[in-house]
Amino acid sequence: MSSKDLVLAVSGLNVAYNESKVLFDVDLNVRRNQVVACVGRNGAGKSTMLKTIAGFMRPTSGTITSDGESLIGRAAFVIADMGIKYIPQDKKVFSDLTVRENLELGSYASQDYDWMPVFDYFPKLKVLLDRKAGYLSGGERQMLMIGRAILGRPKMLLVDEPTEGLAPSIVMHLRAVFSELAKKTALVIVEQNLPLVCAIADKIYALKEGRIMAELTERASIKPEMCEPYL
Amino acid sequence: MNAQLLISGVIFGLSLGGIFFLMSIGLSLCFGLMRVITLDQLLYYSIGAYLTYTIGLLTGDVWLGIIGGVIVAAMSSFLVERVVFRRIYERDLAFSMITSFGVLIGGVGVIKYFWGLIPRPVPAPIAAQVNILGTDVPSYRLVIIGVAMLVYLGIWIFLNRTIIGKAIRAGTEDCGHVEGLGINVYRLFTITFIIAGALSGLAGGLYAPLIMVDPQMGLEVLAFVFMVVIIGGLGSIKGTLISSLLVGQVVSLGSLIYAPLAQMAPFAVMLLILLIKPTGLFGSTLQKR
Amino acid sequence: MNIVKWWWGLLLCFGLVALGRVFLPLPFAIEVLIFSIYTMGCNYLLGRVGFISFGQPAYLAVGAYAAAFYFFYLGNNPYLGLLIGIVVGMVVSLIIGPLFVRLRGDYFALVNLALAVIIFYLMQKVLANVTHGDNGLWFLTSLTATPILDLTRPDQFFIFAFLAAFALWVFYKYLDDTIFGALCLATKMNDDKVKSLGYSNFNIRLVAFVIANTTTAFAGAMYAVYLGFVSPAITGPERAADPVVVTILGGVGTLYGPLVGSVVYTGLKDVLSKVFGNWELVIGFLLVFIMLAGERGIWGSLEPQLRRLFTRKAAGGVSQ
Numbered sequence: 001m002s003s004k005d006l007v008l009a010v011s012g013l014n015v016a017y018n019e020s021k022v023l024f025d026v027d028l029n030v031r032r033n034q035v036v037a038c039v040g041r042n043g044a045g046k047s048t049m050l051k052t053i054a055g056f057m058r059p060t061s062g063t064i065t066s067d068g069e070s071l072i073g074r075a076a077f078v079i080a081d082m083g084i085k086y087i088p089q090d091k092k093v094f095s096d097l098t099v100r101e102n103l104e105l106g107s108y109a110s111q112d113y114d115w116m117p118v119f120d121y122f123p124k125l126k127v128l129l130d131r132k133a134g135y136l137s138g139g140e141r142q143m144l145m146i147g148r149a150i151l152g153r154p155k156m157l158l159v160d161e162p163t164e165g166l167a168p169s170i171v172m173h174l175r176a177v178f179s180e181l182a183k184k185t186a187l188v189i190v191e192q193n194l195p196l197v198c199a200i201a202d203k204i205y206a207l208k209e210g211r212i213m214a215e216l217t218e219r220a221s222i223k224p225e226m227c228e229p230y231l
Numbered sequence: 232m233n234a235q236l237l238i239s240g241v242i243f244g245l246s247l248g249g250i251f252f253l254m255s256i257g258l259s260l261c262f263g264l265m266r267v268i269t270l271d272q273l274l275y276y277s278i279g280a281y282l283t284y285t286i287g288l289l290t291g292d293v294w295l296g297i298i299g300g301v302i303v304a305a306m307s308s309f310l311v312e313r314v315v316f317r318r319i320y321e322r323d324l325a326f327s328m329i330t331s332f333g334v335l336i337g338g339v340g341v342i343k344y345f346w347g348l349i350p351r352p353v354p355a356p357i358a359a360q361v362n363i364l365g366t367d368v369p370s371y372r373l374v375i376i377g378v379a380m381l382v383y384l385g386i387w388i389f390l391n392r393t394i395i396g397k398a399i400r401a402g403t404e405d406c407g408h409v410e411g412l413g414i415n416v417y418r419l420f421t422i423t424f425i426i427a428g429a430l431s432g433l434a435g436g437l438y439a440p441l442i443m444v445d446p447q448m449g450l451e452v453l454a455f456v457f458m459v460v461i462i463g464g465l466g467s468i469k470g471t472l473i474s475s476l477l478v479g480q481v482v483s484l485g486s487l488i489y490a491p492l493a494q495m496a497p498f499a500v501m502l503l504i505l506l507i508k509p510t511g512l513f514g515s516t517l518q519k520r
Numbered sequence: 521m522n523i524v525k526w527w528w529g530l531l532l533c534f535g536l537v538a539l540g541r542v543f544l545p546l547p548f549a550i551e552v553l554i555f556s557i558y559t560m561g562c563n564y565l566l567g568r569v570g571f572i573s574f575g576q577p578a579y580l581a582v583g584a585y586a587a588a589f590y591f592f593y594l595g596n597n598p599y600l601g602l603l604i605g606i607v608v609g610m611v612v613s614l615i616i617g618p619l620f621v622r623l624r625g626d627y628f629a630l631v632n633l634a635l636a637v638i639i640f641y642l643m644q645k646v647l648a649n650v651t652h653g654d655n656g657l658w659f660l661t662s663l664t665a666t667p668i669l670d671l672t673r674p675d676q677f678f679i680f681a682f683l684a685a686f687a688l689w690v691f692y693k694y695l696d697d698t699i700f701g702a703l704c705l706a707t708k709m710n711d712d713k714v715k716s717l718g719y720s721n722f723n724i725r726l727v728a729f730v731i732a733n734t735t736t737a738f739a740g741a742m743y744a745v746y747l748g749f750v751s752p753a754i755t756g757p758e759r760a761a762d763p764v765v766v767t768i769l770g771g772v773g774t775l776y777g778p779l780v781g782s783v784v785y786t787g788l789k790d791v792l793s794k795v796f797g798n799w800e801l802v803i804g805f806l807l808v809f810i811m812l813a814g815e816r817g818i819w820g821s822l823e824p825q826l827r828r829l830f831t832r833k834a835a836g837g838v839s840q
Contacts, residue, residue: 056407080413092408094401101397108394109413148412318812325572328629329768330811332574332761337804344798450760454637457630492646498638502619505631509623 013062040207054086095134110152248479249379253434257427263466279432297436308428464511567773570708575632583740609737660748
């Protein structure tokens with residue numbers, strides 16, 4: 001399959017923070033509407049990888065392409081406009097703005113003012129529209145972050161540890177949402193929550209100390225026990 | 232101190248506060264969004280004043296001069312953002328402070344080149360006086376107060392009712408997230424710079440008739456602008472308004488009590504406030520993101 | 521550490537200065553020396569501790585006016601005047617230090633600038649009775665000749681300034697080599713690590729603050745003795761940037777940066793004000809240019825090159 005058909009094709013990626021190198025020769029492929037998970041211990045470089053793909057960091061070498069177009073060197077907002085949205089792990093929303101205004105910004109950026117899909121996935125947000133986002137709980141913020149990001153029908157979401165610190169009921173909700181989303185959007189999810197990830201992922205990459213240690217592509221072989229060694 | 236003196240002192244203080252507000256809002260805005268210290272705003276303040284002088288002289292209309300001053304100041308600010316600040320957003324705060332100071336000093340040199348060293352007077356566009364509560368007060372000062380209030384209102388509407396304004400507010404919280412949504416944050420920076428420059432130019436233009444326009448004027452008010460911004464807290468519009476009104480009153484009423492001390496009183500106030508709240512009244516912490 | 525290696529830089533540098541004295545006019549040489557002592561304080565604060573201070577003129581004025589008050593009202597021994605300037609500078613830094621040093625980096629800068637302006641107004645208006653405001657205090661004629669080196673005579677003052685500068689540079693170089701010096705740098709880069717090692721960031725910064733500003737006050741007192749008069753203009757708002765500009769020009773945090781920067785700055789000012797009358801323009805653009813292009817300053821960029829040149833030579837010698 002040529003890289004032109006891949007929603008994301010990463011090859012030989014090397015990234016460094018100032019003097020210290022964080023990612024070593026990382027290769028990664030994501031097909032259209034595929035769910036790809038990245039697992040690994042803290043500090044393995046997973047977040048760095050997502051940030052680099054999203055354009056917030058520059059690699060020292062390697063290539064990143066989406067549908068044949070190179071992403072390297074483009075500003076992060078340009079990459080977002082291309083349909084690749086990054087959802088960081090900090091669970092931060094614009095606290096001084098209301099939920100409505102947060103969504104408005106997402107709409108303004110993507111020129112997509114249809115909020116129905118967002119409310120389909122997260123009915124709670126409709127209720128909270130006029131609440132200042134700073135007063136939302138962790139789970140509600142995560143919902144808002146994802147809701148904002150899916151405006152404009154992105155072709156791929158880069159999600160960094162979405163379920164970290166969230167109650168099990170919300171985690172279940174998110175799992176269902178991701179499953180639905182996967183029908184129209186490619187997902188690259190960085191997670192420590194193995195059961196979740198194994199349930200929905202089509203492919204798993206295991207990262208350790210900046211290197212891809214394993215690539216599990218057989219649905220059958222994707223089980224938490226297979227990932228354990230890498231955590 | 233009789234009532235008349237008090238009233239004119241308060242009005243004087245309010246108009247001074249209005250000028251301080253217009254002068255300082257640029258610094259506060261730029262810091263809030265971009266986390267840079269933009270001392271060059273004081274250059275646009277001077278430019279506003281000088282253009283007011285020149286255009287006022289050529290056309291006989293000081294208001295036209297003020298408008299011209301605002302436009303040129305805004306354009307200068309835009310130019311500097313493009314050429315200088317674009318390259319230094321990621322650097323730490325000391326960097327932007329030194330660089331913007333370089334721009335300010337260089338700009339003073341440019342002003343000296345074109346206009347020379349001699350201070351220039353600018354006639355007030357309104358010479359009339361108005362009677363408030365038994366005291367004669369120059370109408371021009373009331374106009375300044377009015378303009379400052381309008382500007383505050385305008386900024387409030389901009390930041391709270393327009394999408395770009397909301398994007399800027401979001402940016403003061405986290406620029407990365409704004410960019411991650413797909414919004415061109417660099418265009419937001421430029422817009423903010425232009426607004427800041429325009430307001431600084433407006434401050435200079437409005438203030439020009441009340442003082443002599445001279446090349447060092449930007450440097451002379453530098454300390455006051457700092458104090459206003461520190462007391463109010465960098466990055467807070469409301470804080471800047473409150474502290475500029477406060478400093479205005481302190482200087483004005485203070486000079487009625489004991490003139491030489493009035494210039495220094497804001498410093499004492501600033502030290503007091505910093506002792507209690509090291510980031511100023513409403514300021515956010517000076518962290519680089 | 522190798523004694524020769526430690527000293528040879530200092531000796532070479534000051535040897536050059538002495539040589540320069542032969543070719544350059546005396547006032548220029550003296551100005552450069554005093555100015556570089558003035559800048560040294562700022563350079564140390566910015567380069568070693570990470571504090572940018574736009575308010576160094578405040579401490580310059582403190583030292584200058586302390587000496588001036590002594591000369592005008594009390595006595596006429598230049599050495600004593602210098603000592604008073606130093607002591608008052610130290611005392612003021614010790615009083616102000618605890619409040620200022622606790623502020624985060626950039627409030628620190630702004631607050632120092634405000635201090636400079638306040639002292640300006642103090643000397644110009646508030647205390648005009650004792651300071652004679654803008655007219656300044658004149659006491660050149662009241663200074664008495666001093667034994668060994670007569671400070672009232674410019675050529676002997678130069679020798680004194682030269683020796684004082686040399687001593688100061690030795691002190692600062694020594695400081696760099698001590699644990700304190702290392703801690704200053706560490707504090708600049710990583711607060712938390714220093715804390716976890718058991719040191720107090722606040723104390724380190726405070727000591728550095730006092731050292732730097734006492735140095736600046738000393739420069740102020742030197743100005744007082746050399747010029748024979750002091751006026752508020754030395755701490756006017758236009759002067760606030762001088763030490764910062766020179767620090768950047770010379771190279772932040774480098775040992776010889778202040779000297780190099782002073783020579784360039786004073787030289788430029790002299791030359792340009794005769795040609796242009798508008799040297800601010802050049803300095804301003806130069807500053808922006810340096811910041812955008814490299815921020816390491818003139819000496820800062822030269823130093824690594826020279827070092828490489830000399831270590832290669834030394835290595836070549838050793839390997840024989």
